[in-house]
Every structure is written in C-alpha cells, then in structure tokens.
Amino acid sequence: MPAFAPCDAGLRDNLDAANFCSATGREAGKPYDVVIVGGGAAGIGAAVPLLHAGVEDVLVIDRHGVGASFDRWPQQMRFITPSFPTNSIGMLDLNAVAIGTSPAFSLQLEHPTGRQYAAYLRSVAEIFKIPLRTGIDVRSLRRHGDRWLLQTDAGLIETKFVIWAAGEFQYPRLTSFPGSNHCVHSALIASWDQVASDEVLIIGGYESGLDAAIHLARLGKRVTVLDRGEPWEVDSSDPSVTASPYTLERLRAAEVRERVTLLGGVDVFEVCRNRPGYRVQLVDGRDLVTKARPIMATGFTGSLKLVADHFARRTDGFPLLTDRDESTIADGLFLAGPMVRHDEHIFCFIYKFRQRFAVVAKAIAERLELPAEQLEMYRMWGMYLDDLSCCGEECVC
Numbered sequence: 001m002p003a004f005a006p007c008d009a010g011l012r013d014n015l016d017a018a019n020f021c022s023a024t025g026r027e028a029g030k031p032y033d034v035v036i037v038g039g040g041a042a043g044i045g046a047a048v049p050l051l052h053a054g055v056e057d058v059l060v061i062d063r064h065g066v067g068a069s070f071d072r073w074p075q076q077m078r079f080i081t082p083s084f085p086t087n088s089i090g091m092l093d094l095n096a097v098a099i100g101t102s103p104a105f106s107l108q109l110e111h112p113t114g115r116q117y118a119a120y121l122r123s124v125a126e127i128f129k130i131p132l133r134t135g136i137d138v139r140s141l142r143r144h145g146d147r148w149l150l151q152t153d154a155g156l157i158e159t160k161f162v163i164w165a166a167g168e169f170q171y172p173r174l175t176s177f178p179g180s181n182h183c184v185h186s187a188l189i190a191s192w193d194q195v196a197s198d199e200v201l202i203i204g205g206y207e208s209g210l211d212a213a214i215h216l217a218r219l220g221k222r223v224t225v226l227d228r229g230e231p232w233e234v235d236s237s238d239p240s241v242t243a244s245p246y247t248l249e250r251l252r253a254a255e256v257r258e259r260v261t262l263l264g265g266v267d268v269f270e271v272c273r274n275r276p277g278y279r280v281q282l283v284d285g286r287d288l289v290t291k292a293r294p295i296m297a298t299g300f301t302g303s304l305k306l307v308a309d310h311f312a313r314r315t316d317g318f319p320l321l322t323d324r325d326e327s328t329i330a331d332g333l334f335l336a337g338p339m340v341r342h343d344e345h346i347f348c349f350i351y352k353f354r355q356r357f358a359v360v361a362k363a364i365a366e367r368l369e370l371p372a373e374q375l376e377m378y379r380m381w382g383m384y385l386d387d388l389s390c391c392g393e394e395c396v397c
C-alpha cells in the first residue's frame, strides 16, 4: 500500500515503482529522451528538427491541445507577420515552423487568424507524426539524479531532457497597477463584438492594444489608447520594439484614424470604480473618466514563472541561456519560444525564435550520441542561427 496518493501529491524523493504514477502510462525508471512542454508554435516547431536529428523518443505534451493559445486569440485578431509561399525560392514563409510547410500555401491567406494558424500547427504535427499527449497540465519540474521529473495533474513524467515551450499567452499579466481588477485583460476577450460600450479606454499601446483599438474603431467605437511610451512612433526597423507595418497601415485608415486617440508618455497610477463608470488616475496627477471597464493590454507574465527556479536571470529579467538555449544552472533544461534572448537579440516572433530550434536539437542529439547530420540543411533555410553577430542591422531606408 503506498504511503501517499500517488497522483495528486507533490514531487517526491522516493520514486519506487509502487509509488510512481505515470501521466502517460510509461513504466517508472524508463525516462523519455525528450519531453517538450507546450504544443504551440515553439513546441511543435522544436519537435521537427529533433525527429530529423534521429531523436525518436520525443513526447510533446499540452494542457489543452495543439495550437491552444492561437485558438484563444480574440476572434478578429490576425497575424501581424505576413505569410507568403516563398519556399520555392529558398525563403521559408515567415510564419512557418517547419521546413517544407507554408501557412500561406495551406491556408491561402497572408494574415491568418489564431484559429486558422492553430489548424496549420495541427497539420504540421500530423504530417511530421509528432508524438503528442494532450490534456496534461505541467505544474512543476524537478531534477532527480540524471533526469527530470515533471509533476503534472495526471501524475509524473520522467525525461532526460526538457524543452520548455509553454509560451506566454495563457499567462496574462493581470496586476499591472492598483485597481487592475477593475479592468479586463485583452487576452480574455474572445471577440471584440462583446464590448458593448461606444467609448473604450485601452491601457497599453503595443501590438495587442493597437489591434484592439483598430477592431473596436471598425465597430464604430471611440477609442483612447494610453501608453508609457509611444510604440507607434518608435524609429526602428525591428518589430520587436515598434509597431509592425501591418498595424501602422491599419492605423492610418480613415475610419480608424478618426476614432482612435493615441496618448503616449502616460503612466497609469491606479484605476478606481467611479459609478457608473471608472476613473483612471495617472502618475502625473491627471484623471481620465470612462464609462466602460478599461481594457488592459499590458502584456504577459509568461509560463516561465512555473520554472523560474531553474533559470538564472539576465538584468532585464529574461532567463540566462547558454549559446544552445539551455539553462545555465539546470542541466538538460532548454527554452524555446518568444522568451529567448541573447545579448540585445529578442526572439519574440516565430520567424526569429524558429531559428533556434535546430540549435537545441543538435545540442540534445549530440548528448544522446546521435549524428544529427540532417540538421545541416536547416542552415540553408535560415533555420539554424548559431552566429548572432550577423543580426540586428537596422534598415537604411
């Protein structure tokens, strides 16, 4: 008789077979080679080069299903990065996560919605026969001897290597300032049709806030967007720090321009209920009054909070990684996705972070003593970026 209920207690030191409750039905003491946590763009994309490298004992797990975050995007939201079927000239579609695939080709459009892109990811998972288990929620990780133990809602999973690809979208930043509870986060709005008021205040003016403003203006609403900075004005050719061309173009449309007011250099101090509406107090002492619950587009805390203890931090708070995207303090734990940073390089878009999938696959294959020769073709496709000195040039015009 086990001394504890095996599936719902925390991680334990005593991992004898009698007490081991496997989330996937695998025997105790038989770790997977690699478990990828998250079946989004990063998790599905990271699995493909692993399979190409000959790492076969891979499992992708997801708390919901493949592309679950994209399925949860507001209904009207579309990719800001365009897709185009450029693969035939050796340039991979910007939103593809695997060589030989193109969302533009399979979906027949340039700016997919979240749901459309989720369908593309599911087709990649199917075509490349990626081993998957869905409906498994990872709660924490722990190193145990030469392997990792993943504590999940369904039991334990043992693995030699972990690729953390659990993303950001399902972890919205809900407390940005006092009174945040009076606001609604943009990631929790399923469709902009649900916003009843004809006047809306949005706190946060980067991509999510501007996208919300554009859709609400198209629905005939007057919208005010507040931001500490002026992301719509930043003079950079890197869409990681300034609004994308797609967004700037949509903001210039007459129906949007005449209804949207952009207020930069404005820092929110507190939001209070001011029946029948809300009062937004600014740090500079000014007050704004609004009828409807303000929308917060203040970003995401991200899934890294679940594994924070296993990464050292850079001065900007992002995880410190080796040149192969492994934690500098936890052997065998890799990161894939938009939280990857190296020096001043920000890998927050798919076309950026996908360049690191093969680097991680190579590192793991070498440790498993597999040749990984097939990964050389990833260089030709701009999918193997191990020399960061090449990047970050600003456009001259």
Ligand SMILES: Cc1cc2nc3c(=O)[nH]c(=O)nc-3n(C[C@H](O)[C@H](O)[C@H](O)COP(=O)(O)OP(=O)(O)OC[C@H]3O[C@@H](n4cnc5c(N)ncnc54)[C@H](O)[C@@H]3O)c2cc1C
Binding pocket: 037, 038, 039, 040, 041, 042, 043, 061, 062, 063, 064, 065, 066, 067, 068, 069, 070, 078, 079, 080, 081, 136, 137, 138, 139, 165, 166, 167, 168, 169, 170, 208, 303, 306, 336, 337, 338, 348, 349, 350, 351
């Ligand atoms: C609003 C928004 C718009 C964006 N638009 C673009 C764009 O146009 N172009 C672009 O290139 N990039 C865009 N990005 C950036 C980035 O490409 C996306 O965030 C993308 O979803 C990142 O992929 P991911 O796989 O890291 O995360 P996700 O797509 O969030 O995938 C993570 C997966 O992990 C699962 N998961 C999470 N936690 C757990 C857990 N504990 N246990 C098990 N499973 C878990 C989730 O169910 C999910 O399926 C956007 C980001 C945001 C937030």
